[in-house]
Amino acid sequence: MPQYHVKYVFLFLSSALLFSSCVNLKHVTEFSKSAVESVETFETLSSSFSQTCLEDCQSKNIAALNIHQTDCDCSQNEEADRVTALIYHGLQGYFYALTNISDNQLTNYQTDGLTNSITSGNFGSIQVNEADVKSYSNIITLVGRAFTDGYRRNKIKTYISNANQPVQDLLHFLDLNLAGNLKNKLEVQKSSLKNYYFDLVRDKKLSTYERTKFAEDYFSRIQEIERQQNELAAYSKILNSIAEGHASLNSEVEKLSDTELKVALAKYGSQLKRHSTALLKK
Amino acid sequence: MGNLSAEQVKRLADNFMRMANALGDYRYNNIDSLTEEQNIKIKEIHNQQLAATTELYTKSAVLVLEDAQDALGKIDTITTESQELYKKLTNVQGILDRASSVLNLASAILALDVSAVTSSIQELVS
Numbered sequence: 240m241p242q243y244h245v246k247y248v249f250l251f252l253s254s255a256l257l258f259s260s261c262v263n264l265k266h267v268t269e270f271s272k273s274a275v276e277s278v279e280t281f282e283t284l285s286s287s288f289s290q291t292c293l294e295d296c297q298s299k300n301i302a303a304l305n306i307h308q309t310d311c312d313c314s315q316n317e318e319a320d321r322v323t324a325l326i327y328h329g330l331q332g333y334f335y336a337l338t339n340i341s342d343n344q345l346t347n348y349q350t351d352g353l354t355n356s357i358t359s360g361n362f363g364s365i366q367v368n369e370a371d372v373k374s375y376s377n378i379i380t381l382v383g384r385a386f387t388d389g390y391r392r393n394k395i396k397t398y399i400s401n402a403n404q405p406v407q408d409l410l411h412f413l414d415l416n417l418a419g420n421l422k423n424k425l426e427v428q429k430s431s432l433k434n435y436y437f438d439l440v441r442d443k444k445l446s447t448y449e450r451t452k453f454a455e456d457y458f459s460r461i462q463e464i465e466r467q468q469n470e471l472a473a474y475s476k477i478l479n480s481i482a483e484g485h486a487s488l489n490s491e492v493e494k495l496s497d498t499e500l501k502v503a504l505a506k507y508g509s510q511l512k513r514h515s516t517a518l519l520k521k
Numbered sequence: 522m523g524n525l526s527a528e529q530v531k532r533l534a535d536n537f538m539r540m541a542n543a544l545g546d547y548r549y550n551n552i553d554s555l556t557e558e559q560n561i562k563i564k565e566i567h568n569q570q571l572a573a574t575t576e577l578y579t580k581s582a583v584l585v586l587e588d589a590q591d592a593l594g595k596i597d598t599i600t601t602e603s604q605e606l607y608k609k610l611t612n613v614q615g616i617l618d619r620a621s622s623v624l625n626l627a628s629a630i631l632a633l634d635v636s637a638v639t640s641s642i643q644e645l646v647s
Contacts, residue, residue, distance in 0.1 A: 288579060295575065319582035326589055329596045336603035340610070394606055402599045408592035412527070412585045419531055420582040427538060427575040430545055434567050437549060438560075 264395070267341040270484055270504040274334040277477045277511040280518050281327050284417070284474060286467040288316035288323070291424050295431065302435050323416045326409050330481075333402060341395055396492050403489035410482045418475035425464050425471075432460055466521060473518035480510045527584040534577035541570035 296311030436457040440450050484507030491500040525533075548555070548563045555563070625637070 288582060291575075292579070295572075315576075315579050315583060319579050322583055322586040322589075325586070325593065329593050329600075332600045333596050336600045336607065339607045340603050391606070391610060394603070398599050398603050402596060405592035405595040405599075409589060409596060412589040412592070415527060415531065416582045416585055420534075420578040423531075423534065423538065424575050424578045427541075427571050427578070430538075430542060431568065431571045433549075434545060434564060434571065437552075438564070441552070 264341040264392075266501040266504045267395070267488065268338055270488065270508050271334045271337040271341060273508040273511040274481045274484065275331065275338060277515040278327070278330055278334060278481060280474065280477065280515050283519060284467075284470055286421060286425060286471065288319035288421060288424065289313045291421070291428060292316035295428060298428075298431065298435065319416070319420070323413065323421075326413045326416070330406065330409050330413065333406060337395075337398070337402075340391065340398075399485075399489055399492050403485060406485050407482055410478045410485075414475050414478045417471050418478075422468050422471045425468050429461055429464050432457060432464075470518060470521050473514060473521060477511060477514045477518065480507055480514060483507060484511070525584070527581045527588050530577055530581035530584055534574055534581060537570065537574040537577060541567060541574055544570060 292313035292315075293311055296309070296313070300306065300309045436453055439445070439453040440457070442450065445453075484504060487500070487503045487507070491503075494500060544563065545567045548560065548567065552560065
């Protein structure tokens with residue numbers, strides 16, 4: 240085969256490999272990074288099942304004017320916190336893994352060292368030409384990347400589609416525990432406080448000053464509980480955005496480089512940032 | 522409780538809360554027509570209802586584990602698999618770096634450069 244034909248074959252092969260291998264998954268990485276960052280705002284939430292249980296127990300002792308033998312059994316609530324944390328860690332781990340494997344840098348292998356190692360020159364009977372060294376090195380990089388990138392892309396598609404249902408379920412259960420069960424436990428706490436303060440504020444045997452103080456205490460505690468409930472509501476929005484974003488990623492998984500998918504993921508990414516900022520301000 | 526799902530227990534708790542709040546509202550709205558004894562009794566029952574309700578929410582939260590077990594198992598498997606893939610893909614760079622070190626050593630030997638041989642060996646074993 241004449242020399243120039245070989246060059247064309249190389250050129251064709253290189254271009255074909257370049258097009259098939261350079262799949263930009265930046266939008267997937269960006270979305271999963273936002274998902275990690277926003278799901279981790281879980282750690283900033285100021286309420287928990289066991290904390291609420293301890294507060295309820297303390298209120299009960301205060302109402303009974305009791306400061307002796309005030310031990311509280313909050314073991315079931317500690318268990319509820321463990322269950323909630325387990326689900327949170329499951330989601331956090333998945334989005335970390337998705338961020339790592341979709342990172343373009345992962346298969347952007349550096350072969351500079353390899354090229355520099357094979358210096359051009361005359362080593363006894365071996366003659367090495369610098370241009371050849373660079374060409375071969377580039378081909379090695381392209382072939383290597385095409386293989387690993389194609390493999391990686393197919394694996395990511397499989398992971399995303401297999402993970403979608405469990406991810407949706409876990410997001411739902413985390414939301415059920417936080418925006419459902421914990422938020423409503425706080426609602427019960429508000430009712431219990433009203434039940435306690437109602438008679439004290441109305442008690443005409445107490446001075447106006449004392450009754451006013453009780454009313455002030457009541458409103459300040461209600462305000463604090465509502466702040467915690469708002470945190471949980473804001474976190475619920477984060478979980479919903481992640482669920483929608485992952486569902487959209489899953490439905491377009493066959494077209495990972497599709498522009499519509501990129502736009503949709505960018506939208507969910509900025510939505511997540513907005514919700515996280517709102518939660519951190521509360 | 523074993524046969525109820527977390528969602529069902531939560532719905533029960535929601536209904537309990539509505540009933541408890543209705544009783545509480547009755548007391549607050551009719552306080553002037555209640556005797557002291559009646560007021561104390563309703564207050565006590567209301568309190569007990571609220572305590573039972575908060576316990577139900579905790580039960581639901583614990584039961585979530587049973588319902589989420591399957592999803593948790595699946596997501597853990599996928600996470601482990603992708604972590605292994607990540608390691609494999611990172612290893613490719615390691616292999617390339619290793620190959621470069623070996624080639625550095627080979628070039629130095631061919632060029633009979635003693636100092637380069639030493640530094641290449643250091644690079645290889647580091």
